[in-house]
Amino acid sequence: MKRVLLSLFIFLLSSPAFALDLETIRFGQHGADTRIVIETSEPADFKSFILPNPERLIVDLPLFVWQAGDMTIPLNPQIKNVRYAVHKPGVSRIVFELAQAKTIKAAFKLDPLENGNHRLVIDLKPGGHTGIDTHGSLNTEKVALTTQNTGTLTPTPSPVRGKKPLIVIDPGHGGTDPGAISPQKIHEKNIVLPMAHELKDALEASGKYRVKLTRTTDTYITLGNRVKLSRQWGADMFISLHADSIDNSSIRGASIYTLSNTASDKLSAKLAEKENKSDIIAGVDLTHEDKVVVDILTSLAMRDTQNQSRFFANLLVDSFKNKGVRTLPNTHRYAGFAVLKAPDVPAVLIEAGFVSNRTEAQQLSDRSYRRKVIGAIQTGIDTYFDKTL
Ligand SMILES: [Zn+2]
Known part of the structure; x- marks a missing residue:
């Protein structure tokens, strides 16, 4: 027990997967378009897509530590709720519950701000989408694999697809x-x-x-x-x-x-x-x-x-x-x-x-x-x- 825990501890300290802080999320409304800006402490790859029924914007990032405080109160009329969890080994997921059907118009990264924060920007436009439309370059398969090979820890289990929790x-x-x-x-x-x-x-x-x-x-x-x-x-x-x-x-x-x-x-x-x-x-x-x-x-x-x-x-x-x-x-x-x-x-x-x-x-x-x-x-x-x- 002791040795397992010790190696786990070392793994946690040495793993770069935990170095990312999610600092804040901001919302803007430009006409009918909704802009979401996610600020992180380090540059981060991401993947974003829309899931229907109920309408949600999903943003997957490398494992992060949430520093953005309580975001359960709607901060924009188009965003009903924001929640997040470890989705699978090495991947944290943010779910934005949307007030109505949307499509991702653009998703891109911006250079750091003066405070050092890096930015991910996702622009949404009204209207439903067809098929899975993925933006961003996060390779979730690769991330998961790297994390699992780094140490003895099996990171936060999230229900394996198709398997009951x-x-x-x-x-x-x-x-x-x-x-x-x-x-x-x-x-x-x-x-x-x-x-x-x-x-x-x-x-x-x-x-x-x-x-x-x-x-x-x-x-x-x-x-x-x-x-x-x-x-x-x-x-x-x-x-x-x-x-x-x-x-x-x-x-x-x-x-x-x-x-x-x-x-x-x-x-x-x-x-x-x-x-x-x-x-x-x-x-x-x-x-x-x-x-x-x-x-x-x-x-x-x-x-x-x-x-x-x-x-x-x-x-x-x-x-x-x-x-x-x-x-x-x-x-x-x-x-x-x-x-x-x-x-x-x-x-x-x-x-x-x-x-x-x-x-x-x-x-x-x-x-x-x-x-x-x-x-x-x-x-x-x-x-x-x-x-x-
Ligand atoms: Zn008791």
Whole structure:
């Protein structure tokens, strides 16, 4: 484990594929034409094309680090939304959702600005297109190959064409580690295990996903191994299932966590500390290996995975609220959970509720209540994969 991580770390530092920063995106309207200017820190090859139903402009670039901030608010009447993700090894993809059918009129590169930023310019004109009309010179096949040959890392898995996305569900705790215990002595591990099986069944029944569980029985598995399994299997999404506990027995509601070096608040910090102790409870100390993982965490390459995790977490929050699952205020929180530290798999940790609250502990042990939570998670997953192509 340690050696793999170390070579991964070196790879991340030495790989030029991660050197590109996407600094900003600007929009302009010239009559009926829409101009999109993408500024990058280095000169970058790109590929752009239009996909219909719904109308989208796709721009593929070498792997970049997104520095352009939140672009989900429409910045131009012709652009409904901007999103991005690692599309496949070595390639980052930006998707511009268009308000109406467009054709690429021109796509070209411009010399650096005074601030040193390089520019890609794409001009769109109204009207539908016929056939795939590709602009730019990025050879995505070659990029992918180079990246894969550079190091031991399999970069961010994105669903292989024709293959269903793989969701890895991680029921927390197990075996010697009961997790949180409710006033009526319901164990967290006995809530999250059936929940994981039920979520797996629901996802598989949809026919859209492959699903694996990090544990299928009441056994303990180290936090490190949970992460390792999800990477070995080539997970497209990692979901750790938990139920929380707190001194104040009146507190209830679900929350969704993504990884951060610094916790979003005291409660989150305390919770991460508690969940991370899981390995110590089970008699395994991963303190040293954790240090290497923490080092990787600081590397630029992780940011894209983190962005995807946060994007997914926010979709889950919406879906929980829409389905009437009780949630904590500031439902999406950040903390340093060891189990979320795979550098290349988008990951969230769901605290489905508080077992320290007698009512919620009872609800979470009840299959019909869990069905509501599972429905909300499933909707979040569907939306995520719809939006990331
Ligand atoms: Zn837990």
